[in-house]
Amino acid sequence: MASTLADRLSRLVKTMRGQARITEDNVQEMLREVRMALLEADVALPVVRDFIQRVKDKALGQEVVGSLTPGQALVGLVHKELAATMGEGVADLNLATQPPAVILMAGLQGAGKTTTTAKLAKHLIEKRKKKVLTVSGDVYRPAAIEQLKTVTAQAGAEWFPSTPDQKPLDIARAAIDHARRHYFDVLLVDTAGRLAIDEVLMAEIQALHAELKPVETLFVVDAMQGQDAINTAKAFKAALPLTGVVLTKLDGDSRGGAALSVRAITGVPIKFAGVSEKIDGLEAFDGERHAGRVLGMGDIVALVEEVTKSVDLDSAKQLADKLKAGDAFTLDDFLMQLSQMQKMGGLSSLMDKLPAQLAAKAGADQMDRAERDMRRMRGIIHSMTPLERRKPELIKATRKKRIAGGAGVHVQEVNRLLNQFEQMRDMMKKMRGGGLMKMMKRMGGMKGGLPGF
Known part of the structure; x- marks a missing residue:
């Protein structure tokens, strides 16, 4: 949906350029x-x-009548209504209760409940500083209990054991008793799912809800399901007093319709979004920011958060101090910069968060090539000895041949890397005298482009 809607709205702005105001006639076409x-x-x-209908009513109202740029005014209204439909701002979890606060995870099989349970545990530990216990009530899927045990360990939370021969209600009672006796702040309950809605599934989860009295009942749904997600949302809304939605696989959803539909149909806020398969790939959902991404405005806030989370600030400070002291920029330093980029999900991940106008300047083919170049450069540097990394001037013909063989590339690739490194080192020298801004200005004029391009 992001690219399609952004493209259509961009055309609208151009079409409306010569018109003085939004009217009944032209608003229909828009x-x-x-x-x-x-x-x-x-x-x-x-x-x-x-x-x-909401956009039309507001477009023809006093808010935009007489606007000098009616096309832009309409885009602004669409953005505002998208944000309102998906829920303005961030809806936090309600943990204001006598511990343990119970969170019940509901949804169909394959939606990502088990993984999301662990991701949520990690979020609560890191962001809310909570002591978290997880338990699986899924006694039907053979690997479900072991899967939760594994991902819970990755999240740094504690796992309460259960077995397939137990009843879900007995598991729930034992888990909450354990959580109380061991002073856990939050108990996350992963429930069974089915491939489709059935009476047995709904009866079971309703009984669990009645027993546990959770402060949060989160509906976990696959963002890529489209219309199926809508039907599922209706069924769970009818069966349970849902308090929030978690959209999984939002990073793989090219259309984006589920976010709008599920929020509107359930009437509860989207609280989290799964944005990657990693254990920390869960974000608090912000309707306004997501609306901006849908409209091709990018998500600069998410980009800044990603950089802050992924960049090793201590290493960056050490490098700055090193350069300030007059020490040389080495290939080890260069490798560290490449590794930092990989931690942030690579170039394609960063480009996804930029406004469409900027991201469009670098096509998918260019991004793929740049990603491959970065991986190749890291492989070449890893093929060097520690001495060669510290003193690249030692790398002559025979060493280049050995390094190329170790990295599985041609000698020309080694030469290219060394040339790019020299350009980067020259820029780093400029930092001492001219500061970061001068360095950034010079990056655009580097012969051959930035490293990896």
Whole structure:
């Protein structure tokens, strides 16, 4: 949905350039483009109708009448209504209760409940400083209990054992008793799922809810399910007093319709979004920021957060102090910079968070090539000896041949890396006298482009 809607709205702004105001006539054509983009994104038809009507009412109202840029005004309204539909701001978890606060995870099999349970545990430990216990009530899927045990350990939380021959209610009672006696702040309960909605599943999870009285009942749904996600949301909404939604696989959802539909149909906020398969790949969902990404405005806040989380600030400070002291920039330092980029998910991950106008300047083919170049450079540096990394001037013909053989590349690739490294080292020298801004200005003029491009 992101690229489709952004492209359509961009065309709208250009089309509306010569017009003085939004009228009944031209608003129909504009909103037809928005309607088609939403339907193509698999947004539920009732949600689309309601959304379009709200935008139309406001577009023809006093808010934009007389605007000198009606196309831009409409885009602003679409952004505002997208944010409102998905829930403005961030909806936090409600843990204001006598410990342990019980969080019940509900959803179909394959939606990612078990992995999300562990991701949420890690989030609560790191962001809320809570002592977390997890337990699996899924006695039907053979590997479910062991899977939760494994991912819970990765999250740094504690796991309460259960077995397939137990009843889910007995497991729940034992787990909450253990959590109370051992002073846990939060108990996360992973429940059984099915491939489709059935009466047995709903009866079981309703009984668990009645027994546990959770402060949060989170509906976990795969963002890539489209219309199926909508039907599932209706069924779980009818069976349980849901308090929030977790959208998984949002990073792989090219259409984005589930975020709009599920929020509108359940009437509860989207609280978290799964943005990667990693154990820390769970983000608090911000409707306004997500609306910006959908419209091609990017998510600069997420980009800054990603950099802050991934960059080793101590290492960066050590490098700055080293350069300030007059020490040489080495290939080890260069390797560290490449590794930092990989930690942030690579170039494609960063480009995904930039506004569409900037990201469009570097196409997918260029990004793929740059990613491959970065991996190749790291392989070449790893093929060098510690002495060669410290003193690259020692790398002559025979050493280059050996390094190329070790990295599985041609000697020309080694020469290219060394040339790019020399350019980077020259820029680092400039930092001592001219500061970071001068270095950034010179990066654009580097012969051959930035390292990896």
